[in-house]
Amino acid sequence: ILGGHVAEPHLRPHMASLQLDGEHVCGGFLIAEQWVLSAAHCTEETDGKLFQVLLGAHSLTEPEPHKRLYRVRAQIPHPGSNIHNNKDDLLLLQLEEKAELNEHVQVLRFQREDRDVAADTVCEVAGWGTVSHSGRRPDKLYQVERPVLSRDDCNHRTRHDHTITRNMMCTDSRKKDTCKGDSGGPLVCNGVAEAVVTAGSRVCGNYKKPGIYTRIAPYAAWIDGVMASVAG
Numbered sequence: 766i767l768g769g770h771v772a773e774p775h776l777r778p779h780m781a782s783l784q785l786d787g788e789h790v791c792g793g794f795l796i797a798e799q800w801v802l803s804a805a806h807c808t809e810e811t812d813g814k815l816f817q818v819l820l821g822a823h824s825l826t827e828p829e830p831h832k833r834l835y836r837v838r839a840q841i842p843h844p845g846s847n848i849h850n851n852k853d854d855l856l857l858l859q860l861e862e863k864a865e866l867n868e869h870v871q872v873l874r875f876q877r878e879d880r881d882v883a884a885d886t887v888c889e890v891a892g893w894g895t896v897s898h899s900g901r902r903p904d905k906l907y908q909v910e911r912p913v914l915s916r917d918d919c920n921h922r923t924r925h926d927h928t929i930t931r932n933m934m935c936t937d938s939r940k941k942d943t944c945k946g947d948s949g950g951p952l953v954c955n956g957v958a959e960a961v962v963t964a965g966s967r968v969c970g971n972y973k974k975p976g977i978y979t980r981i982a983p984y985a986a987w988i989d990g991v992m993a994s995v996a997g
């Protein structure tokens with residue numbers, strides 16, 4: 766997160782850190798007791814290894830009550846996701862067991878009505894992604910508020926040049942923005958998860974390249990289908 770600030774501890778009990786060998790790779794969030802939603806691109810450099818999912822955390826390293834690392838039983842990328850573009854950039858992770866819910870570990874509901882969030886709506890995004898252009902990685906969860914940018918503005922040829930589909934949305938990226946390691950985290954507007962951070966052009970903090978997110982509502986049926994099909 767660039768241009769943001771350390772989050773209030775444990776105000777985002779839905780936040781997940783997807784880790785490999787103890788290192789934070791991507792964000793994600795709890796959508797059901799045994800399911801985390803993240804971004805498919807997060808599996809690009811994992812060489813087929815399964816993530817471990819840290820729940821209930823504020824600091825990645827310090828001992829905290831209710832902080833717990835879960836093994837993953839299955840990782841299911843959306844069938845339409847691929848390495849060449851940002852389409853269908855969603856990943857479902859089934860935990861080895863149901864997460865123990867408490868004041869630091871909670872499910873966050875996601876938007877099921879497929880209607881655009883109005884431009885200029887101020888939403889918030891949090892993550893353990895890099896907090897400086899030099900790539901400094903934080904120990905604590907950071908957050909930043911961002912206004913939604915209309916799809917038309919975001920699709921301008923000097924910005925994302927007509928690559929933003931109906932299944933995506935954008936936020937202004939002037940100075941304050943998501944960055945490496947924030948992918949997979951939720952964009953929360955009025956307390957509801959509307960979208961999931963995608964790396965997009967991988968540029969951070971440049972107003973010419975707004976932050977791109979995968980909207981969740983268009984994928985509600987896919988999410989429900991996967992959760993219903995993979996035996997609990």
Ligand SMILES: NCc1cccc(NC(=O)c2cccc3[nH]c(C(N)=O)cc23)c1
Nearest residue numbers: 942943944945948963964967968969976
């Ligand atoms: N705001 C959009 C956004 C949102 C989420 C992730 C990112 N970026 C990256 O995943 C990324 C990946 C690899 C090298 C990278 N270098 C940099 C960089 N120099 O800033 C970013 C990256 C950008």
